[in-house]
Amino acid sequence: MKLTTAGESHGKGLFAIIEGLPANLPVHKEEIDRYLALRQGGYGRGARQKIEQDTVNILAGVRGGLTLGSPVCLCVENRDYVHWEAYMSPEQADVSAKRVTCLRPGHADLTGVLKFRQTDARNILERASARETAVRVAAGTVARGLLRELGVEVGGYVRSVAGVTDGREYTFEELGGVKDSPLFMPSAALCKQAMARLDAVKEEKDTAGGVVEVRVKGLKSGFGSCMTYGEKLDAALAGALMSIQAIKGVEVGMGFAAAQARGSEVHDEIFYGERGFYRKTNRAGGIEGGMSNGEEIVLRAAMKPIPTLMRGLNTVDLDTRAPARAATERSDVCAVCACEVIAESVVCFVLAQKVLERLGADTLQDVCERYAKLP
């Protein structure tokens, strides 16, 4: 299964084509819209989200709510395009207006203009923008539907915002209502602290990042492979998480903490009982040797603060090469909740890919039958 996305942040919309889905998979527009709305929420989001109310348009590959086995085409329109058509239209556009030359440190602006020989950072930032993730959430939600058919659930929460960190380990069930929290944090007290921290960050015209945790429950063992590096499940998941705008680090299970501890404190001892082989701990985060081991998959991703600061960092003007303050129009203070939804979505997509790689089949029924036969 393969995903291609297209679309600029202030263009007509975002588009996704998914190739390789089996036929007869239910696709629910309401479910996709629910995740799109979740991606837009969270304390710390900026004015753009008041303009956009993302909904999906399923353009191809689905008939009467079921996939046909043909490529699925999804679209999320940009409502803001009405304000940008004159500058962003593919046909006639005033490209001299809305130029961005005060390059933002931390964004793709500088490296992008040099690489693509541009004189306007707008031609870079329009695609580098995290707006693109809207359609990755849409595609990920289709993949979530496939996993659900196999009894696999994907959830998550925000573990840290602006330096306020929740160190507790939660069970999958405890995370059930966490999306009702303004920062997707299970602890109301820590959420309140984090919100106050974000208020201070906003006051100082600054931005903040955080850490999200994604959990996968119910995936059988053996997805991914130890045989070739290209097939490793953790490599694919880490790559997908790193591909989310602003992610600077990924952990699986104990992650970086494992490097500080002894082997006896890290490896999950193996037991055998009524339910077959099992472990009493899950420090590996459900992946050993590049394969799912049947325990819960635990992944964390660290998001850096958004590079558009309302107070503008020191930079250089692309035209004059003179010192300048970085460009600002409007910005999110923190988009860590959005990141959590996106992280779940890309994880869903990779897992569905791995399922189809192993069980590859024309129809959902074949996939389910083959999955049921696995130990």
Ligand code: EPS
């Ligand atoms: C973004 C800048 C902001 C964010 C945007 C990502 O948009 P704008 O420049 O239009 O104010 O709101 O994120 C989204 C639009 C979104 O839907 O997530 C950037 O430069 O990366």
